[in-house]
Amino acid sequence: MKFKVISCNVFSHELSYAAMESPHHLTIEFLELGEHAHPAELRRKLQEKIDRSPEFDAILLAYGLCGSAADGLCARSIPVVIPRSHDCCGILLGSRRRFEEIFSPMPSTPFGSIGFVEHGDYYFSDGEMILGDGWEALVEQYGEEDARYIYEAMHPKLNGELRPIFFIQIPEIPCAEAMERCREHAEKEGRPFQTLQGSLHLIRALLAGNWAEEEFLMVKPGEMIRQVGDWDRILRTVPTTPAKEEKEKIK
Amino acid sequence: MTDFEALRTAIIKGKRNDVTAIVQAALEEKEDINRLLDEGMIPAMREIGDKFSRNEAYVPELLIAARAMQTGLALLEPLIAASGRKSIGKIAIGTVKGDLHDIGKNLVAIMLKGAGYDVIDLGVNCDTAKYDSAVKQGADIVACSSLLTTTMPYMREVVEHFKGTHVKVIIGGAPVTQAFADEIGADGYSEDANGAVKLVDSLYHRAS
Numbered sequence: 484m485k486f487k488v489i490s491c492n493v494f495s496h497e498l499s500y501a502a503m504e505s506p507h508h509l510t511i512e513f514l515e516l517g518e519h520a521h522p523a524e525l526r527r528k529l530q531e532k533i534d535r536s537p538e539f540d541a542i543l544l545a546y547g548l549c550g551s552a553a554d555g556l557c558a559r560s561i562p563v564v565i566p567r568s569h570d571c572c573g574i575l576l577g578s579r580r581r582f583e584e585i586f587s588p589m590p591s592t593p594f595g596s597i598g599f600v601e602h603g604d605y606y607f608s609d610g611e612m613i614l615g616d617g618w619e620a621l622v623e624q625y626g627e628e629d630a631r632y633i634y635e636a637m638h639p640k641l642n643g644e645l646r647p648i649f650f651i652q653i654p655e656i657p658c659a660e661a662m663e664r665c666r667e668h669a670e671k672e673g674r675p676f677q678t679l680q681g682s683l684h685l686i687r688a689l690l691a692g693n694w695a696e697e698e699f700l701m702v703k704p705g706e707m708i709r710q711v712g713d714w715d716r717i718l719r720t721v722p723t724t725p726a727k728e729e730k731e732k733i734k
Numbered sequence: 735m736t737d738f739e740a741l742r743t744a745i746i747k748g749k750r751n752d753v754t755a756i757v758q759a760a761l762e763e764k765e766d767i768n769r770l771l772d773e774g775m776i777p778a779m780r781e782i783g784d785k786f787s788r789n790e791a792y793v794p795e796l797l798i799a800a801r802a803m804q805t806g807l808a809l810l811e812p813l814i815a816a817s818g819r820k821s822i823g824k825i826a827i828g829t830v831k832g833d834l835h836d837i838g839k840n841l842v843a844i845m846l847k848g849a850g851y852d853v854i855d856l857g858v859n860c861d862t863a864k865y866d867s868a869v870k871q872g873a874d875i876v877a878c879s880s881l882l883t884t885t886m887p888y889m890r891e892v893v894e895h896f897k898g899t900h901v902k903v904i905i906g907g908a909p910v911t912q913a914f915a916d917e918i919g920a921d922g923y924s925e926d927a928n929g930a931v932k933l934v935d936s937l938y939h940r941a942s
């Protein structure tokens with residue numbers, strides 16, 4: 484089978500690894516991790532890529548709901564397949580159940596992985612995605628006083644403490660250096676550092692074409708993705724009516 | 735004469751010392767408080783919010799603009815209270831349980847204050863008991879903010895909790911949609927802070 488894979492580059496290592504094992508013909512395209520800071524824009528870009536890929540058997544999205552970026556995406560002439568996950572954290576852990584177990588007590592807990600370190604998320608961006616997140620850059624741009632205020636707002640505390648960061652390591656993917664950078668950064672911030680074992684399970688299954696209903700949402704031509712607003716199914720499909728799609732565009 | 739242009743610029747650029755100076759000078763000259771709000775501070779806040787939506791402003795800029803706005807509002811608040819003007823409504827606002835994102839919630843709180851409402855800001859990570867505490871203090875609208883699709887489910891619980899009472903629950907935050915609000919039976923949704931004010935106006939049956 485011929486699949487088009489559209490992935491966030493947070494998964495570049497995991498995807499390349501799993502792609503080698505897939506029996507299918509894969510055409511992989513990556514989008515920047517930083518896109519997730521603007522979910523509506525990310526949705527528009529993903530839809531554009533879906534619209535421009537009619538010559539495959541299916542389009543595979545290596546994305547989660549990602550701040551509702553996937554809410555409203557439509558399949559055109561070929562099916563679209565997407566894991567049922569809130570965001571990359573659930574995908575890196577290999578199961579949304581495990582994600583729920585660990586993160587549902589406090590969903591505002593930061594996480595990282597080799598992809599986060601290499602592609603720079605807010606946590607590692609030092610002034611890229613969210614301009615001036617790095618302390619020195621902040622001071623230079625806003626002066627010490629405002630920089631302090633911005634820094635504190637960007638490092639919210641719960642009961643006076645920063646949440647720990649969970650670094651997700653997947654056994655097949657060497658990540659010692661990235662993990663060390665994450666640990667150092669956490670130490671600098673005064674944030675506890677912990678690790679979690681991740682799994683390639685979902686990415687493997689996505690690329691291998693093992694799309695169990697329980698773990699993946701299959702969007703058939705003429706259907707649209709809708710967020711559920713729960714921990715259980717996360718995504719569902721609804722028929723694409725032209726009116727609905729118009730409304731999506733206006734949003 | 736108040737320089738409204740300078741006031742707007744000071745807020746947009748997040749210069750809170752400038753805001754203090756301009757507002758204080760204006761108050762000494764007995765400038766109309768409503769004019770300060772409606773021609774200076776509120777349009778400035780609206781502008782920086784719109785800029786952010788168009789990706790023309792970054793989070794830090796939004797943060798310091800909101801702080802400058804808050805500084806200005808704090809100078810006006812005692813005067814509004816002293817004028818004996820009856821509050822037009824009391825609203826409790828908070829980011830829901832499990833969520834620590836508060837920038838959008840703070841903007842909504844600021845705009846509601848600017849529009850003349852009493853706002854009880856409950857902060858972040860609010861469970862139903864926290865919202866209840868504000869209702870006991872007289873809030874009749876509960877405004878919930880959520881920025882994570884993993885904390886949106888909690889909004890369902892808040893709506894359930896206040897079902898059958900006089901309390902109206904409104905919801906918002908980047909991943910929240912009108913479709914979700916309809917589905918969980920919330921009393922209202924708006925996608926931005928200006929819309930939130932209009933929404934609250936309509937719930938109090940005030941023409942806006």
Ligand code: B12
Nearest residue numbers: 519550593594835836837838879882883906907908926927
């Ligand atoms: C800034 C930000 C942060 C800051 C928060 C600072 C703070 N004090 O709030 C920091 C850096 C701390 C942060 C952290 C995290 N974040 Co964050 N964050 C964002 C970001 C980039 C912008 C949010 C924002 O402030 N927007 C600006 C405000 C003005 O907009 P707004 O909140 O939407 O509010 C407007 C409207 O929605 C509306 N509104 C808001 N509330 C209400 C309420 C009512 C009643 C109404 C009517 C209207 C209304 O009016 C507002 C003004 O117009 C978003 C991406 C995005 N663009 O949404 C990610 C995002 C929300 N974060 C995300 C995540 C996952 C996290 C983390 C949990 C994990 C991580 N990345 O490691 C961490 C952990 C938290 C922690 N403890 O550190 C994800 C959520 C994905 C998901 N699963 O849903 C997003 C979408 C980005 C992403 N894909 O990674 N984040």
